[in-house]
Amino acid sequence: MKIVTLVKYVPDATGDRGFADDGTVDREATDGLLSELDEYAVEQALQLADSQDSGGDVEVVALTLGPDDAADAIKRALQMGATSGVHINDESVHGSDALATSAILAAAIRKLEPDLVVAGMASTDGTMGVVPAMLSERLGWPAATLGATLSLAGTTATIRRDGDTASQTIEVALPAIVSVTDQSGEPRYPSMKGILAAKKKPVDDWEIDDLDLDAEVNGQVGLANAWSTVKDTTPRPPKEAGRQVTDEDGSGAAALTEFLVSGKYI
Amino acid sequence: MAQVLVVVESVEGAVTKPSLELLTLARRLGDPVAVVLGAGDVAPTLGQYGAGSVLTADDPAFGEFLVAPKADAVAAAVEKVQPAAVLLTSSPEGKEIAARLAVRLGSGLITDAVDVQPGDGGPGDGPLVTQSVFAGNWTVRSQVTHGTPVITVKANATSPEAAPVEPTTEPLGFTVSEASKGARIVKTEPKAVSGRPELTEAGIVVSGGRGTGGNFGPVEELADALGAAVGASRAAVDSGWYPHAYQVGQTGKTVSPQLYIAAGISGAIQHRAGMQTSKAIVAVNKDPEAPIFALADLGVVGDLHAVLPAVTEAVRQHKQ
Ligand SMILES: Cc1cc2nc3c(=O)[nH]c(=O)nc-3n(C[C@H](O)[C@H](O)[C@H](O)COP(=O)(O)OP(=O)(O)OC[C@H]3O[C@@H](n4cnc5c(N)ncnc54)[C@H](O)[C@@H]3O)c2cc1C
Numbered sequence: 001m002k003i004v005t006l007v008k009y010v011p012d013a014t015g016d017r018g019f020a021d022d023g024t025v026d027r028e029a030t031d032g033l034l035s036e037l038d039e040y041a042v043e044q045a046l047q048l049a050d051s052q053d054s055g056g057d058v059e060v061v062a063l064t065l066g067p068d069d070a071a072d073a074i075k076r077a078l079q080m081g082a083t084s085g086v087h088i089n090d091e092s093v094h095g096s097d098a099l100a101t102s103a104i105l106a107a108a109i110r111k112l113e114p115d116l117v118v119a120g121m122a123s124t125d126g127t128m129g130v131v132p133a134m135l136s137e138r139l140g141w142p143a144a145t146l147g148a149t150l151s152l153a154g155t156t157a158t159i160r161r162d163g164d165t166a167s168q169t170i171e172v173a174l175p176a177i178v179s180v181t182d183q184s185g186e187p188r189y190p191s192m193k194g195i196l197a198a199k200k201k202p203v204d205d206w207e208i209d210d211l212d213l214d215a216e217v218n219g220q221v222g223l224a225n226a227w228s229t230v231k232d233t234t235p236r237p238p239k240e241a242g243r244q245v246t247d248e249d250g251s252g253a254a255a256l257t258e259f260l261v262s263g264k265y266i
Numbered sequence: 267m268a269q270v271l272v273v274v275e276s277v278e279g280a281v282t283k284p285s286l287e288l289l290t291l292a293r294r295l296g297d298p299v300a301v302v303l304g305a306g307d308v309a310p311t312l313g314q315y316g317a318g319s320v321l322t323a324d325d326p327a328f329g330e331f332l333v334a335p336k337a338d339a340v341a342a343a344v345e346k347v348q349p350a351a352v353l354l355t356s357s358p359e360g361k362e363i364a365a366r367l368a369v370r371l372g373s374g375l376i377t378d379a380v381d382v383q384p385g386d387g388g389p390g391d392g393p394l395v396t397q398s399v400f401a402g403n404w405t406v407r408s409q410v411t412h413g414t415p416v417i418t419v420k421a422n423a424t425s426p427e428a429a430p431v432e433p434t435t436e437p438l439g440f441t442v443s444e445a446s447k448g449a450r451i452v453k454t455e456p457k458a459v460s461g462r463p464e465l466t467e468a469g470i471v472v473s474g475g476r477g478t479g480g481n482f483g484p485v486e487e488l489a490d491a492l493g494a495a496v497g498a499s500r501a502a503v504d505s506g507w508y509p510h511a512y513q514v515g516q517t518g519k520t521v522s523p524q525l526y527i528a529a530g531i532s533g534a535i536q537h538r539a540g541m542q543t544s545k546a547i548v549a550v551n552k553d554p555e556a557p558i559f560a561l562a563d564l565g566v567v568g569d570l571h572a573v574l575p576a577v578t579e580a581v582r583q584h585k586q
């Protein structure tokens with residue numbers, strides 16, 4: 001059995017994230033890393049591989065689309081325990097949006113022929129959370145999105161999806177796409193053994209020409225052909241520091257109450 | 267005038283507030299046509315908010331399969347109406363419909379808009395869409411350049427404005443494809459509702475974090491005295507102190523109330539991502555160095571277990 005896990009390389013959220021002159025995410029200004037939300041996807045893929053339900057002998061392939069540095073996202077997935085990696089790296093892809101990203105990933109998935117694709121709930125930079133559903137459309141495979149749990153029995157994958165008013169249990173027949181949330185269980189930290197083992201694991205580098213892109217998107221990836229265009233980007237003006245009071249004998253509560261009254265909140 | 271398709275969400279036959287907000291935004295761009303997914307006679311409400319035309323779509327597959335059948339209905343509505351843009355709410359369902367629709371139409375998609383304005387003219391000029399990105403630290407304006415713009419909009423992007431019209435109602439003809447019947451809903455367990463205002467719609471939100479030590483009593487009591495919703499940090503949710511549906515932040519809800527009160531919350535970037543755009547922010551935290559204070563209009567350095575109950579008492583007194 002083969003599981004592909006989608007891993008995106010993103011700028012560190014705790015760094016000073018911003019935009020380059022062409023309106024794309026500035027990947028120089030901050031260090032990058034494997035999107036934390038995709039660690040949950042890797043973790044779930046590895047747990048399926050470890051469990052008996054999958055029948056053993058499971059290969060977990062970490063797939064990324066991104067620039068040279070995105071190799072780090074694969075490296076992390078391999079250190080966690082993935083079997084191998086595929087890195088799609090092509091100049092022409094710079095500035096691609098979710099539609100192009102999903103077209104390229106779909107072509108790569110077709111080539112890899114997995115039984116299951118496990119994605120994160122959203123990338124921590126774009127936060128769109130749309131690529132898994134787009135892959136479902138492009139591949140014609142069912143998608144069970146936003147799983148707080150994921151399990152596998154035979155050729156059926158099952159998730160629990162927690163909504164505001166109800167929890168739903170959802171089943172898909174393989175081959176299928178699933179995405180998992182950060183409620184699905186803490187991702188493992190790479191062990192020393194895992195870190196050493198990762199060095200010997202195979203990573204394939206692919207370019208766009210290695211893929212058979214959907215006819216409708218052929219030659220249409222990259223910034224110049226994006227389906228949407230950024231007009232302008234503006235940093236949020238720094239917020240004026242407000243008033244700070246230290247609570248002594250109820251002075252804190254008094255200040256807060258006075259704030260509520262003067263602001264007409266009560 | 268161009269028509270703008272608005273995908274309406276309703277819960278138990280009542281239109282959600284974010285859907286009414288979409289109608290208000292749609293009127294800036296053209297004539298709103300609402301497509302209603304599921305049962306319930308909501309046309310009168312939609313007419314109140316300016317939907318001159320209402321398409322109703324229902325199918326047993328909506329309840330049996332996850333999202334994709336609804337994308338079939340919306341795609342049929344697009345085919346029929348040929349709108350200048352499609353607006354949906356940024357809920358998990360709205361986003362998934364939007365994603366599927368964008369692929370089918372070969373159209374550009376912009377998610378999580380906080381504002382939508384008419385484009386600045388020219389042929390094929392789509393709406394100008396504002397997003398708040400990188401935890402609210404940047405504002406980005408963009409436009410769709412290919413196909414029919416598909417835009418999902420966050421709650422509270424605007425306030426619903428009444429604009430009464432007499433809507434024409436018509437059932438939408440559509441078929442659910444076999445491909446859309448892949449993700450079967452095998453079980454649905456309803457959740458208990460809190461009776462408090464909806465988190466994303468409330469005018470005031472009181473949130474508790476790890477600093478509550480697991481006791482949300484003071485947070486809930488203050489919220490009730492203020493008629494507010496209760497929120498929680500992920501640390502509080504992960505500790506099992508409060509349900510995930512109330513988590514505020516990157517992987518929880520985005521709130522933008524008139525007033526946000528953070529109690530025992532440090533203010534990590536992922537938490538700020540969900541509350542940074544609140545009109546006013548108050549923080550109660552023991553640690554004078556907590557990053558949340560950098561955002562706060564009023565910061566109270568103190569123990570929430572002392573401060574919150576005293577404020578609750580004062581609010582109750584004030585109301586009498
Ligand atoms: C991918 C990702 C997504 C995430 N998504 C979210 C999200 O959606 N929402 C979210 O909230 N977090 C999210 N996080 C987690 C986030 O990084 C922080 O870990 C979390 O917000 C911390 O919660 P906290 O402020 O309650 O806890 P802490 O950071 O531990 O802060 C507790 C605060 O309480 C104060 N305190 C302690 N006792 C008292 C007292 N008696 N009275 C007053 N103050 C007291 C302390 O001084 C401290 O500042 C995410 C993280 C990642 C990596």
Ligand SMILES: Nc1ncnc2c1ncn2[C@@H]1O[C@H](COP(=O)(O)O)[C@@H](O)[C@H]1O
Binds near residue numbers: 007035041064098120
């Ligand atoms: N460039 C990429 N490379 C690999 N996986 C990706 C990429 N972009 C998105 N994904 C996957 O799709 C999920 C949702 O991404 P998004 O729709 O961009 O928020 C992520 O959590 C990843 O699992």
